[in-house]
Amino acid sequence: MRLRALLTLAALAACLLPALPAAAQIGTVTVRSPRPFGLFLGDRFGATVEIEAADGFVPQAASLPKAGPLTYWLDLTGLSVAAGPLLPNGNRLWRLSLAYQTFYAALDVRRLDIPAFTVTFASDSARATTSATAEVPTWPILVSPLREIQPPPVADPVDYLRPESPVPRRDPGPARALAWAFAALGLAGLALLARDRAWWPLHRRPARAFAAAARQVRRLAARPEDEAAYRAALLALHRGLDRTDGRRVMGEDLADFLGRHPAYGALAQPLGRFFAASRAAFFGRDPAAARRAWPFPDLVATARRLAAAERAGPPAGNGGTP
Amino acid sequence: MPGVAPIAPRPRDCDASVPELSIRMNQIRPADAALTDWRQAALRFEAEIAKAVVGQERAIRLVTIAIFARGHVLLEGDVGVGKTTLLRAVARALGGAYERVEGTVDMMPADLIYHTYLAEDGRPRIEPGPVLRRSQDLSVFFFNEINRARPQVHSLLLRLMAERSVQAFDREYRFPHLQVFADRNRVEREETFELPAAARDRFLMEIGMEAPTDPALRRSLAFDPRFHDTDTLVAEVAADVIDQGAVAGIAAALQHGIHASPALEDYVVRLWSAVREPAKAGISLPDVAMESLVQGGASPRGIAFLIRAARVRAWLEGRDVLLPEDLRAVFHETMAHRIFLEPVYEMRRERIVPEFCRAVLATVPAP
Numbered sequence: 120m121r122l123r124a125l126l127t128l129a130a131l132a133a134c135l136l137p138a139l140p141a142a143a144q145i146g147t148v149t150v151r152s153p154r155p156f157g158l159f160l161g162d163r164f165g166a167t168v169e170i171e172a173a174d175g176f177v178p179q180a181a182s183l184p185k186a187g188p189l190t191y192w193l194d195l196t197g198l199s200v201a202a203g204p205l206l207p208n209g210n211r212l213w214r215l216s217l218a219y220q221t222f223y224a225a226l227d228v229r230r231l232d233i234p235a236f237t238v239t240f241a242s243d244s245a246r247a248t249t250s251a252t253a254e255v256p257t258w259p260i261l262v263s264p265l266r267e268i269q270p271p272p273v274a275d276p277v278d279y280l281r282p283e284s285p286v287p288r289r290d291p292g293p294a295r296a297l298a299w300a301f302a303a304l305g306l307a308g309l310a311l312l313a314r315d316r317a318w319w320p321l322h323r324r325p326a327r328a329f330a331a332a333a334r335q336v337r338r339l340a341a342r343p344e345d346e347a348a349y350r351a352a353l354l355a356l357h358r359g360l361d362r363t364d365g366r367r368v369m370g371e372d373l374a375d376f377l378g379r380h381p382a383y384g385a386l387a388q389p390l391g392r393f394f395a396a397s398r399a400a401f402f403g404r405d406p407a408a409a410r411r412a413w414p415f416p417d418l419v420a421t422a423r424r425l426a427a428a429e430r431a432g433p434p435a436g437n438g439g440t441p
Numbered sequence: 442m443p444g445v446a447p448i449a450p451r452p453r454d455c456d457a458s459v460p461e462l463s464i465r466m467n468q469i470r471p472a473d474a475a476l477t478d479w480r481q482a483a484l485r486f487e488a489e490i491a492k493a494v495v496g497q498e499r500a501i502r503l504v505t506i507a508i509f510a511r512g513h514v515l516l517e518g519d520v521g522v523g524k525t526t527l528l529r530a531v532a533r534a535l536g537g538a539y540e541r542v543e544g545t546v547d548m549m550p551a552d553l554i555y556h557t558y559l560a561e562d563g564r565p566r567i568e569p570g571p572v573l574r575r576s577q578d579l580s581v582f583f584f585n586e587i588n589r590a591r592p593q594v595h596s597l598l599l600r601l602m603a604e605r606s607v608q609a610f611d612r613e614y615r616f617p618h619l620q621v622f623a624d625r626n627r628v629e630r631e632e633t634f635e636l637p638a639a640a641r642d643r644f645l646m647e648i649g650m651e652a653p654t655d656p657a658l659r660r661s662l663a664f665d666p667r668f669h670d671t672d673t674l675v676a677e678v679a680a681d682v683i684d685q686g687a688v689a690g691i692a693a694a695l696q697h698g699i700h701a702s703p704a705l706e707d708y709v710v711r712l713w714s715a716v717r718e719p720a721k722a723g724i725s726l727p728d729v730a731m732e733s734l735v736q737g738g739a740s741p742r743g744i745a746f747l748i749r750a751a752r753v754r755a756w757l758e759g760r761d762v763l764l765p766e767d768l769r770a771v772f773h774e775t776m777a778h779r780i781f782l783e784p785v786y787e788m789r790r791e792r793i794v795p796e797f798c799r800a801v802l803a804t805v806p807a808p
Contacts (some may be wrong), residue, residue, distance in 0.1 A: 402701075
């Protein structure tokens, strides 16, 4: 009968056996605290926790302590985990670097305990996940007061505070020079851009006749239903063509114009429509027909494309203006 | 005008790429079908002339314009460039009575009007001269080498051209269809008389003719025997392509049919004042004081001629509206000989006036 009871116990023990290896998977846990004393209110201090774990076990990120307040007087401000070397006994060393900050206003030298925590290690195998928990124990630190308990009375409480440390005097020279240099660079860039885009005061250049025309057309496009504005916009484009060519360009001259200025070759069709609209608007029997056939948006788009072609300049290897 | 195949080459049409808008605008309205028919006839006329005179498309076009503008034409150019051939071809293609005189230094006005001779019976006779011989029917009067004739003859021409009438045999003869074509070579100066300003102003156009510059044309002009015999060359031109008697009516119709917009009228006024006051218009020529360049000319008659000719050109291009291009195309021929310069510049006229016309057209904004 006793034998049967013994066997039952053994069977129970066998059932419990799988829980046992956990202890074996975590080796020693060592807390290294470089300076656990002489800490004042607000000081930061560090600690390194070395955990031996069986090879293949890695700390689970979710189980690590979270940065943030731990107790009313202690914050965890940083934490990093690094895998260390493989030890001779087959375990791997894991290093947890912890950074703390204390807010304990001590009245005397006092020993405090950093809270203990646990870290879960897990090993992923093909069939199952095995986990083990390492217990990191508490360790003490010594905190000290900053001042005596009862300082001698002073007339002005401000005198209790230390004077502010002087602000270091820095040489503003290089920064100022750099600022000027960047300002000059910016202005030069702005000037170049203004020249390229023919902004004021560089807008009245023969080389940017279409830019001026496009600007005027855009202004006039604010009144799309106004017949006079439409005619003025057509005239603006006419003057742009005239100034680009250095002579009066009429509808019949379009082919010659495009021959002299290959930069606008791609715009042959819009220019043809422009001349047709201009003829209808200025010389036709029904001036309003021009605006219906070639409305303001087309006019604005053509002006914009002409200005863009003007900025791009003559195509490479193709002489340019005579 | 459906069903009429274009016989003549189409006039230069740079709007081929321009879509529907211009096409609609360029079409002559169906109401003016007669004008369209006549346009075909005019183009055929040009094609006929071009058979005899090669490489002179511009001169031919201008002569056609002059015919339909009912204006007189003065051709000038180098010796042997085909002035006379062109005018003979024009006279042949243009139906109607035709007379031709040669200008000589001893020619007197009476020689044009009367033909005096001793008859077989030994008594002097006076009969109508070249101008009167065809009386009312005279349509083409061709004056060859007009600058060899004396100023007296020029002044007879003045009335003949301006009023199309002349006084003879104690009565007035009227020539309703008359069109005077004259030519003048600009090389010779001896024994010639410069046309007075008033006579020049009566010509609608002064057309300058130059030898063609195209090497292929020059080669064929030099070697093709066809061009060596002017008589057979002119005979190749179909006769009476245009009935001169009917031109007056169609000319008047097309002057009414071609629309000139207010913007174009402004352009003409700007051109006019630029010719009269070039300095104010901002025109400048090298080595010329613009304030004292133009002495006179560009008369209202001249401007009216310019518009007449420009309207015909618009019609020939197949449009029913007048464009600045039309004015530009005929500006030099209709205006240059009407601009009278200060004497100090008159000697350099042949260089200054074309440049001046070019500068006026390049300066006055259109539209």
